[in-house]
Amino acid sequence: MTQNISRDKSKKRATILDGAIDVFINMGFELASMDKIAETAGVSKRTVYNHFGSKENLFQAIVDDFLAQRQSLKTITYNPEEYLAEQLLAFANAEIFLIDSPKRLGLSRFLTRVFLNDIKYARETVSKYPPSHLMLLNWLKEAVEDNKIKSDNLLLTARVFYAMIEGAITWPALFTDGINKAAVEPMISEIITTFLARYGNA
Amino acid sequence: MTQNISRDKSKKRATILDGAIDVFINMGFELASMDKIAETAGVSKRTVYNHFGSKENLFQAIVDDFLAQRQSLKTITYNPEEYLAEQLLAFANAEIFLIDSPKRLGLSRFLTRVFLNDIKYARETVSKYPPSHLMLLNWLKEAVEDNKIKSDNLLLTARVFYAMIEGAITWPALFTDGINKAAVEPMISEIITTFLARYGNA
DNA sequence: TGTAAACTACACCGTATAGTGTAATTATCT
DNA sequence: AGATAATTACACTATACGGTGTAGTTTACA
The missing domain is CATH 1.10.357.10 (Tetracycline Repressor, domain 2)
Structure with missing residues (x-):
């Protein structure tokens, strides 16, 4: 019987978001490549996709975080x-x-x-x-x-x-x-x- | 001895600019492809390049025209x-x-x-x-x-x-x-x- | 320390795009 | 009508990017 042990992904998630924010800010959405984002975050591209699934999702996560913070x-x-x-x-x-x-x-x-x-x-x-x-x-x-x-x-x-x-x-x-x-x-x-x-x- | 007879290119130029403006407005600079611009303007892509040389030049021509008009x-x-x-x-x-x-x-x-x-x-x-x-x-x-x-x-x-x-x-x-x-x-x-x-x- | 989740490295696919070369066609001026 | 500038159709190159599959490595927890 295997247990469902899951480790804390929130740190990597934050790291990716930070890198993505950096790249999005400096290059804009279209020119921000997922390779560049992964490199900037210091993370493999596969991990970026494992966390967010797509460039759109990654973008949306940033927007949501930003607007929620603004709201507070x-x-x-x-x-x-x-x-x-x-x-x-x-x-x-x-x-x-x-x-x-x-x-x-x-x-x-x-x-x-x-x-x-x-x-x-x-x-x-x-x-x-x-x-x-x-x-x-x-x-x-x-x-x-x-x-x-x-x-x-x-x-x-x-x-x-x-x-x-x-x-x-x-x-x-x-x-x-x-x-x-x-x-x-x-x-x-x-x-x-x-x-x-x-x-x-x- | 060949004479240097040149026809009026200004009309095609304006046509291209109109199409390009349309595409730039609706898709943004990065996503506006030169193929799409040519198609929208009703002109061959080669003609676009013969007139403007590059996407950057085409963009710059639009900006200059726009700001000059604004100025007047x-x-x-x-x-x-x-x-x-x-x-x-x-x-x-x-x-x-x-x-x-x-x-x-x-x-x-x-x-x-x-x-x-x-x-x-x-x-x-x-x-x-x-x-x-x-x-x-x-x-x-x-x-x-x-x-x-x-x-x-x-x-x-x-x-x-x-x-x-x-x-x-x-x-x-x-x-x-x-x-x-x-x-x-x-x-x-x-x-x-x-x-x-x-x-x-x- | 064993184990499974998370991560990495990397090759790979399909597709899109800026830009070029060229031969044929069209339009314009004399 | 003839000459030639302008345009077209189209094939083609090089490159970049979003996304996937996989095999192996690292990390954290019991």
């Missing part, structure tokens, strides 16, 4: 004691965090590329996670009730805020060498000032 | 007689025009993908053309002199405006089915209101 953001809740500007800065910093390391930045670039390649896939994938504006929406609701923010269309207001953050910070970072914290500081400050000039209850 | 935007100049909101709307509409047809939208997506693939190439390519904020910068300068706009940092002010337009309109359009003019109208209006709430001289 620290929540920000309205605090009536704190300056609005301080709290809005926390929202901005949460966005910046997402592209603040070379790996996260690279993965963001890579995923953006893939999404632009297949809009339908992009929509389906993104829709599996709660919308990014949700947290700010809740925050705005409480701030309006507290008479600190004036807005008769919270969704529009939230979208204006994220438009500024993404248009001024996130997207430019993808096309340059990433975030220079000192350099973006005046821009963030200006964005928050602009936001409060429009929606702050003076 | 109608200029917008400051008009002291017209409402600021009206004039800012013209800037917004100029941005929207760039992604307003399926072909321009597709090319924008494709180019964005390529640029994300090679940041260095993106910088070099984009730097061959004058920065997109230049026109607004000149406009702002005159509006400040006319006491209609208040700003002690015109560049920052211009960047805030384009951050809102791009973050709320341009980028989202790339990930969806493009621009729905009626749907973006309230957002543009809100952006201009926000901009004037901060920088308008009440």
Whole structure:
């Protein structure tokens, strides 16, 4: 009678994922060969296939891991004691965090590329996670009730805020060498000032 | 003595470019095969190579054409007689025009993908053309002199405006089915209101 | 230490692709 | 109509890649 003894595969799996991420980031999906991925991970190609079955599966595993991690953001809740500007800065910093390391930045670039390649896939994938504006929406609701923010269309207001953050910070970072914290500081400050000039209850 | 009579190649060239654009947009650079491009253009593969020499050259020709066309935007100049909101709307509409047809939208997506693939190439390519904020910068300068706009940092002010337009309109359009003019109208209006709430001289 | 799962090395297949060479055909200008 | 530039059809090369099969080696656990 043979027992079903199975060893821990999670370490090799992580090693493969790391190597694959590296290659995907630097070469893109199409030009990333499975041989190159195996070599970069320091693993035989056969092992890559034994773990993931196909290039598509390997890719999907990376995407799922990445988006799940992104989802686990620290929540920000309205605090009536704190300056609005301080709290809005926390929202901005949460966005910046997402592209603040070379790996996260690279993965963001890579995923953006893939999404632009297949809009339908992009929509389906993104829709599996709660919308990014949700947290700010809740925050705005409480701030309006507290008479600190004036807005008769919270969704529009939230979208204006994220438009500024993404248009001024996130997207430019993808096309340059990433975030220079000192350099973006005046821009963030200006964005928050602009936001409060429009929606702050003076 | 043979004369050097050469026929007009520009039409075939345009045909090839059209087909290539189509295939590049739908399959991306790597997966766009020269056979497929030739077939789509309704031209023999040999002719494609006779015209462009390589896939790289063909791609580069498309990029150059596209960016040169983009550059030939109608200029917008400051008009002291017209409402600021009206004039800012013209800037917004100029941005929207760039992604307003399926072909321009597709090319924008494709180019964005390529640029994300090679940041260095993106910088070099984009730097061959004058920065997109230049026109607004000149406009702002005159509006400040006319006491209609208040700003002690015109560049920052211009960047805030384009951050809102791009973050709320341009980028989202790339990930969806493009621009729905009626749907973006309230957002543009809100952006201009926000901009004037901060920088308008009440 | 024995044993089975996990891994490696490596050869191999089918297919796709960028690019070339060439002979025949078509279109254009005088 | 004649000359020739442009185009076509097509065969062909070299290479690369996703994926598989297998025999042997390493690793971890009882």
